[in-house]
Amino acid sequence: MMRMIDLIEKKKKRENLTKEEIDFLVHNYVNKTIPDYQMSAFLMAVYFNGMNHDEIFDLTNAMLNSGETIDLSSIEGVKVDKHSTGGVGDKTSLVVGPLAASFGVKIAKMSGRGLGHTGGTLDKLESIPGFQIEISTEDFFKQVNEIGIAIIGQSKEVVPADKLLYALRDVTGTVDSIPLIASSIMSKKLASGTDYIVLDVKVGSGAFMKNVDEATILAKTMVELGKKANRPTIATLTNMEQPLGCAVGNALEVIEAIDTLKGKGPKDFTELCIDLTTEILVIAGVAQNEEEGKEMVVSAMHDGRGLNKLKEMVKWQHGDESAIDDYSLLPTAQEVIDLVFEGNETAFISHIDALQIGEAAMLLGAGRATKEEKIDPAVGIYLHKKVGDMLHPQDVLATIYTNGQKTEEAIQMVLDAYEMSSEKEDCPNIIIQTIK
Numbered sequence: 271m272m273r274m275i276d277l278i279e280k281k282k283k284r285e286n287l288t289k290e291e292i293d294f295l296v297h298n299y300v301n302k303t304i305p306d307y308q309m310s311a312f313l314m315a316v317y318f319n320g321m322n323h324d325e326i327f328d329l330t331n332a333m334l335n336s337g338e339t340i341d342l343s344s345i346e347g348v349k350v351d352k353h354s355t356g357g358v359g360d361k362t363s364l365v366v367g368p369l370a371a372s373f374g375v376k377i378a379k380m381s382g383r384g385l386g387h388t389g390g391t392l393d394k395l396e397s398i399p400g401f402q403i404e405i406s407t408e409d410f411f412k413q414v415n416e417i418g419i420a421i422i423g424q425s426k427e428v429v430p431a432d433k434l435l436y437a438l439r440d441v442t443g444t445v446d447s448i449p450l451i452a453s454s455i456m457s458k459k460l461a462s463g464t465d466y467i468v469l470d471v472k473v474g475s476g477a478f479m480k481n482v483d484e485a486t487i488l489a490k491t492m493v494e495l496g497k498k499a500n501r502p503t504i505a506t507l508t509n510m511e512q513p514l515g516c517a518v519g520n521a522l523e524v525i526e527a528i529d530t531l532k533g534k535g536p537k538d539f540t541e542l543c544i545d546l547t548t549e550i551l552v553i554a555g556v557a558q559n560e561e562e563g564k565e566m567v568v569s570a571m572h573d574g575r576g577l578n579k580l581k582e583m584v585k586w587q588h589g590d591e592s593a594i595d596d597y598s599l600l601p602t603a604q605e606v607i608d609l610v611f612e613g614n615e616t617a618f619i620s621h622i623d624a625l626q627i628g629e630a631a632m633l634l635g636a637g638r639a640t641k642e643e644k645i646d647p648a649v650g651i652y653l654h655k656k657v658g659d660m661l662h663p664q665d666v667l668a669t670i671y672t673n674g675q676k677t678e679e680a681i682q683m684v685l686d687a688y689e690m691s692s693e694k695e696d697c698p699n700i701i702i703q704t705i706k
Contacts, residue, residue: 296332333457336431358628364527368579371418397647401589476624477510515539519650601648603671620691630683658697
């Protein structure tokens, strides 16, 4: 007879668990016959002693099979899911999804709510008046078949083991364990039913993974999990030492995404969106190689194809598509405050602490510390200057958009996030490495 205490002992002694043992512990935890205190002990043993590739694959599959999986077979064509591990100012799905869909790739995306500094993709979309993230399965399939893209809320029945384990990891100090992160992300991606998976793994102060070595191990682990499950997977490591783009905050990020689809986005964000969409076109077989794919994506940015696809999605999901052209229809903050550079002579920006910017945005109300908190879609921060930029006295560093919540505290955090130098610093490359 299998007992949880024996599995904890095995992992404590760095022994490998069998598929049957991993199935047992996931199944019985979801069914509440294994208590939190025993699962907490097991998670801590994994945190310190790790898991081998077979164990991680078996854990991923056990979590995947803990609930429903999405059957996308009724959707015609090649289906690709793009997932980001999240970071400050990350609004890539709003650009990459429509661009890829404009070339016939099917983007049937289910997203979760954002926890932390800024809202998730769903929160950003909900800042568009009327936009609905909850639509029936029938309408979801119909929309993807008709226009090639839908981004909706995740079903509660998909991978329930992950929801339970993540909540427990959050309160037991075991979140930053590569086997647990990889199985959490990939169980949800494999349950989503797509043919291919493209991952954006953020690295740096504003990301979950703080250093390149650990992020590389995580990316390789997830790519390997995808291959073993017969779902070809690509992972791109991207820089999150400073916020992505210039806008941090939900409505502000929607505006920046729209500007990028018009070919007028910030350089780093535009480069990342082009790279990720190119990876999707190549893995889906729409482009023969990356050079051809990049040319296709750049043309779709400049001829309005990507923008029109975003408008179609907004209209289908009952949003006000006129807000895509008239930003005044999006939520607007009551107060706009410019923060100026108070130095007496020119200087260069050498560093911007992405995490501090993200936390400042959360103080204003752009993010949530708990699932129950309500997000204010109008508030946020716009960075006018980034790493490598020259500053003259009284130049505007950043603009704060606030409705009066913890404004002074947020302003101080933004100012503290900037570091200056007398010499120009090279702006870090947004793309670190791609793992296939």
